[in-house]
Amino acid sequence: MIPYPTVEDASVALGRNLTWFETVWFDYSATRSNFYVYCHTILLLFLVFTLAPLPFVFVELTGWFDRFKIQPKVKYSLSDMFRCYKDVMTLFLLVVGTLQIVSYPSIQMVGIRSGLPLPSLMEIVAQIVVYFLIEDYSNYWIHRLLHCKWGYEKIHRVHHEYTSPIGFASPYAHWAEILLLGIPTFLGPAIAPGHIMTFWLWITLRQIEAIETHSGYDFPWSLTKCIPFYGGAEYHDYHHYVGGQSQSNFASVFTYCDYIYGTDKGYRIHKKLLHQQVKEEGEHKGGMKYD
Ligand SMILES: [Zn+2]
Numbered sequence: 211m212i213p214y215p216t217v218e219d220a221s222v223a224l225g226r227n228l229t230w231f232e233t234v235w236f237d238y239s240a241t242r243s244n245f246y247v248y249c250h251t252i253l254l255l256f257l258v259f260t261l262a263p264l265p266f267v268f269v270e271l272t273g274w275f276d277r278f279k280i281q282p283k284v285k286y287s288l289s290d291m292f293r294c295y296k297d298v299m300t301l302f303l304l305v306v307g308t309l310q311i312v313s314y315p316s317i318q319m320v321g322i323r324s325g326l327p328l329p330s331l332m333e334i335v336a337q338i339v340v341y342f343l344i345e346d347y348s349n350y351w352i353h354r355l356l357h358c359k360w361g362y363e364k365i366h367r368v369h370h371e372y373t374s375p376i377g378f379a380s381p382y383a384h385w386a387e388i389l390l391l392g393i394p395t396f397l398g399p400a401i402a403p404g405h406i407m408t409f410w411l412w413i414t415l416r417q418i419e420a421i422e423t424h425s426g427y428d429f430p431w432s433l434t435k436c437i438p439f440y441g442g443a444e445y446h447d448y449h450h451y452v453g454g455q456s457q458s459n460f461a462s463v464f465t466y467c468d469y470i471y472g473t474d475k476g477y478r479i480h481k482k483l484l485h486q487q488v489k490e491e492g493e494h495k496g497g498m499k500y501d
């Protein structure tokens with residue numbers, strides 16, 4: 211709900227004309243309640259979980275990019291991937307959807323706004339960078355905690371059912387893990403609250419990042435390779451490959467937490483051995499990272 215009856219009133223209140231995007235936002239949200247606008251988060255997450263993994267489904271089914279597959283011996287059929295999607299969507303409706311609705315008071319409490327003016331590009335970028343850093347750090351510790359004996363057996367084991375992950379499996383987890391990992395996602399916006407649009411962009415980017423990280427493919431042209439200390443698909447794939455015993459590569463986005471706390475040693479030794487092996491064989495077997 212925007213507290214101005216017309217675009218002209220909003221312009222007078224802001225002391226300038228609305229931008230094109232602000233006018234669109236005004237037309238859409240002026241007469242709708244803040245709660246109604248916030249509920250779009252569910253629709254957005256549904257679209258991201260459904261659409262973002264689709265290019266990887268195509269890649270997996272055609273086999274055209276097999277040389278970039280991290281675990282090339284593992285292949286998934288369409289029905290395998292659809293089963294994963296169905297499981298994820300069931301949990302999405304039961305847990306994520308409900309969580310979004312009941313978390314509305316906390317959105318109000320921390321001060322995420324949905325009115326005018328819309329945030330500047332600089333504000334959006336700065337906040338999202340901060341959200342990624344906060345999420346990565348807090349997710350690292352929660353994930354590491356989930357690898358204790360009790361946490362793994364009771365909760366985290368479900369996410370590790372995919373020893374060779376696929377895009378659809380990124381949110382595949384026990385309901386308790388989905389709730390727990392909601393904390394790091396929400397912590398950034400709670401500390402540095404912004405506009406609901408920034409919040410939507412944040413959760414969209416975070417989910418796309420998680421889907422890419424679980425894609426099972428390491429594309430050399432991926433733009434994420436330009437991001438300093440970015441982990442990426444191969445980094446997290448190793449964590450799934452090792453499975454329950456994994457005490458390596460806990461971080462969700464970047465690599466520096468694992469480096470600082472010494473939890474990337476297994477991964478680095480493994481990489482070294484693979485490089486040696488490739489050298490000895492005198493040829494590069496594209497995609498053969500872990501087997
Ligand atoms: Zn894990």
Ligand SMILES: [Zn+2]
Pocket residue numbers: 369375380424446450
């Ligand atoms: Zn994972």
